[in-house]
Amino acid sequence: MTEGKKEPIWTRNFISTSLSNFFIFIAFYGLLTSLPIYVVDELHRSEVDAGLIVTIFLLSAIIVRPFSGKLLDDFGKKKMLMISLIFFTLCSFLYLWIDQYFLLLVLRFFQGIWFSIATTATGSIAADLVPIKRRGEGLGYFVMSTNLAVVFGPMIALTLIQTASFTILFLVFALLITVGVIFTATSKIDEKHVKTARKRLQASDLIDQKALPIAFVGSLVAIAYSSVLSFLSIYAQQLDLLDAASFFFVVFAVVMLVARPFSGRLFDLKGPHIIIYPALVLFMIGLILLSITETSFMLLLSGAFIGLGYGTVVPSLQTLAVQAADRNRSGHATATFFTLFDSGIAAGSYILGMIATQLGYGHLYFYTAIFMLVVIAVYKLVLHRKKEAPALQLKQSNG
Numbered sequence: 001m002t003e004g005k006k007e008p009i010w011t012r013n014f015i016s017t018s019l020s021n022f023f024i025f026i027a028f029y030g031l032l033t034s035l036p037i038y039v040v041d042e043l044h045r046s047e048v049d050a051g052l053i054v055t056i057f058l059l060s061a062i063i064v065r066p067f068s069g070k071l072l073d074d075f076g077k078k079k080m081l082m083i084s085l086i087f088f089t090l091c092s093f094l095y096l097w098i099d100q101y102f103l104l105l106v107l108r109f110f111q112g113i114w115f116s117i118a119t120t121a122t123g124s125i126a127a128d129l130v131p132i133k134r135r136g137e138g139l140g141y142f143v144m145s146t147n148l149a150v151v152f153g154p155m156i157a158l159t160l161i162q163t164a165s166f167t168i169l170f171l172v173f174a175l176l177i178t179v180g181v182i183f184t185a186t187s188k189i190d191e192k193h194v195k196t197a198r199k200r201l202q203a204s205d206l207i208d209q210k211a212l213p214i215a216f217v218g219s220l221v222a223i224a225y226s227s228v229l230s231f232l233s234i235y236a237q238q239l240d241l242l243d244a245a246s247f248f249f250v251v252f253a254v255v256m257l258v259a260r261p262f263s264g265r266l267f268d269l270k271g272p273h274i275i276i277y278p279a280l281v282l283f284m285i286g287l288i289l290l291s292i293t294e295t296s297f298m299l300l301l302s303g304a305f306i307g308l309g310y311g312t313v314v315p316s317l318q319t320l321a322v323q324a325a326d327r328n329r330s331g332h333a334t335a336t337f338f339t340l341f342d343s344g345i346a347a348g349s350y351i352l353g354m355i356a357t358q359l360g361y362g363h364l365y366f367y368t369a370i371f372m373l374v375v376i377a378v379y380k381l382v383l384h385r386k387k388e389a390p391a392l393q394l395k396q397s398n399g
Helices: 012-041 047-075 077-094 101-129 132-163 166-185 212-238 248-270 273-291 296-324 327-359 361-398
Strands: none
Touching (some): 012 047, 012 077, 012 101, 047 077, 077 101, 077 166, 101 132, 101 327, 132 248, 132 296, 212 296, 212 327, 212 361, 248 273, 248 296, 273 296, 273 361, 296 327
8 A cells, every 4th residue: 555655746845945946937037038128228238238138147157056056055955045035036126226237237147146046956955855766757847847937937028028117027026036035935944964064165065976977968958958048039030920939938838738747757667768868859850840940830839849858858857967966965966957057058059149140040940950969979878878887886896
């Protein structure tokens, strides 16, 4: 009888952590969508200046991310989540009063620091809360909170831009983050895995070496996804499909929500390869469809394939990264994964932007699809090395 019972995933603390993460990313994606327009239309700056507003936020997040795991160990995961969320919220309210570009840059850099710590904390706490045997399923559900924010953040931002002022927009996102703070404050997080801090900073405090290979695969996936995140709206505008583009991420979210429960359980029962290989192929097919898109239907169909592929592979890789690390280093593994993932998004946006300028967006998406073959090959290599390691240790012990 007891064998059939599963340890629960949807505990009060898991729901609170997922909702906190959801509201953090709603603000992140909402501001990512609206601030470039604010910089150009309200502050009368160039498109290059608008791009820098996005880049500087990611830059500070990438710089701080490797230190986040140690901060969680030294001060406690819930405590650091609360501190980072409070500062992130204060930054969100400061948008209401800042009307100079330089001060906005400083604010974005400062807010990126707290975003980095907060998202590392929520990911690490979620990894600790889900049952070990159901990590694939549990972390898959948790990552859905991020993927849903991809839809709702831009949707709220674009709706408010058309119907209200930027002051109202900034106020709405600041209040949404405040809700995230409330969910965190009312949760009861077990801090039993927090270790006593070492005085000297070591390399292992910044990067978890066991999680690094899978995190590298994640960075390659992020490079490919940056083509969608950064250039889809421009590509759709060129194709005169901007109206359909607003539904792209809605389709993305729907197919992801439908697939997530099945893919998470299959990951736990059959292992990662049965999920990750098909997901990478589906992502590649979605990019190919995007490269030849001429109609709204084709654009939305590509969104469905990309949602199935990308929306499945990222939580699976994050789960593998956490599983590769020691139980008490979930924070370091999460920080390692997102350090490389954020770096992939930032590098991809810059490099692929140059390619798109030379070749056009249709060719960009086709070559990005070909790049997915490289991602599949690298994942196979990483998986092969992981299988070899235990066998080598067994051979040495027998010798």
